[in-house]
Amino acid sequence: EVQLLESGGGLVQPGGSLRLSCAASGFTFTTYRMSWVRQAPGKGLEWVSLISESGDMTFYTDSVKGRFTISRDNSRNTLHLQMNNLRVEDTAVYYCARNFHWIPDYWGQGTLVTVSS
Amino acid sequence: EIVLTQSPATLSLSPGERATLSCRASQSITTLLAWYQQKPGQAPRLLIYDASNRATGIPARFSGSGSGTDFSLTISSLEPEDFAIYYCHQRSKWPQTFGQGTQVEIK
Numbered sequence: 001e002v003q004l005l006e007s008g009g010g011l012v013q014p015g016g017s018l019r020l021s022c023a024a025s026g027f028t029f030t031t032y033r034m035s036w037v038r039q040a041p042g043k044g045l046e047w048v049s050l051i052s053e054s055g056d057m058t059f060y061t062d063s064v065k066g067r068f069t070i071s072r073d074n075s076r077n078t079l080h081l082q083m084n085n086l087r088v089e090d091t092a093v094y095y096c097a098r099n100f101h102w103i104p105d106y107w108g109q110g111t112l113v114t115v116s117s
Numbered sequence: 118e119i120v121l122t123q124s125p126a127t128l129s130l131s132p133g134e135r136a137t138l139s140c141r142a143s144q145s146i147t148t149l150l151a152w153y154q155q156k157p158g159q160a161p162r163l164l165i166y167d168a169s170n171r172a173t174g175i176p177a178r179f180s181g182s183g184s185g186t187d188f189s190l191t192i193s194s195l196e197p198e199d200f201a202i203y204y205c206h207q208r209s210k211w212p213q214t215f216g217q218g219t220q221v222e223i224k
Contacts, residue, residue, distance in 0.1 A: 037161075037215075045153070045161065045204050047213040061212040062118065095160055102208045103151050105172065107160035 002026040002106040004096045009111030016086050016115070022079040022096030022108060029077040030054075033099035036070060036081050038092035039110070046092070049081065050099065064090075086115045119143050121205050121216035129224040136192040138219045140205035145185045149209040152181055152190045155218075156201045164203075165190065195221070 008020040020036070036048040049070040050059045058070050069082040079096055093112050097104030120143040130136055140150065148168035153161040163172040165181035168188060178193040192199055200223050205216040 044218045045155075045206075045215040047206070047215060050213070059211050059213075100163075101166055103163070103166055103206060103213075104153075104161070105163045105166075107162075109160055 002098065004098065004106060004108035006094065006096050006108045006111035009094065009113045011114045011116065012086055013117050014086060014088055014115055017082070017084045018086065018113060020081040020083065020094055020096075020111060020113070024077045024079065024096075024098070027098065027106075029072075030074045033102065034070075034072060034079045035097045035099055035104050036079075037095045037097055037104060037107075038090075038113075039095070040089075040092045043092075048094070050102075051079070083113070086113075088115050091115045118212055119146060119207050119210055119214050121207055121214055123203075123205060123216035123219045125219060126217075127220045127222060129222050130195055131224045132195050132197055134195050136190075136195055136199070136221055138190040138203055138221070140183075140188045140190070140216050142186045142188075142207060142209075146207045146209035148184050149207055150181075150183065150188050151206045151208070152179075153204045153206060153215075154199075154201050155204065161204065192221075 003025045005023045035050045051070045067085045071080045093110040095110045096108040098106045122141045124139045152165040155161040169181045202218045202220045
């Protein structure tokens, strides 16, 4: 069974940093691209970032470029999202997702990031 | 960035009725469109990929069609568990984007 478990969310002040992690199990992690997708409270889905199987290719939505970094540790079956210079508008539930045909297929349950002073 | 516009925003129907949801792209995305279902408090679930292919385990009452800029998701006969929010998603160009969602509610 595919399982994705996010962690690392919490309350942070504007300008602060957080590192999200996603522990994957139930599939061969090294053979799948992985993504982060977020959802602000009461709003729709927003695609954030994607990383290739080996980690050599990364993609970001414009609003997080230069502030967020996606990475993966294939030895530990773990996906990360380093978030720096956080803004109030980054407040959201962040979902980790496995990719099939370059699109999210299995999703975790999400971790809430709240950016507020 | 490619903008996906979904219509209607809300669809009020009764169980057993047919639901047709629309997604229009701001430029051609060939057939690189997916559909997701999300229920309150849950993560999204992949329904359809590449415009018309059902994902694993998705019932046959869900079907997708379209190409270029105009796409639709049809639920042939609504079951009680189908009342949810539906999102379209494109992977044709970076960044990937989602539509704003269509809520299918019980009439």
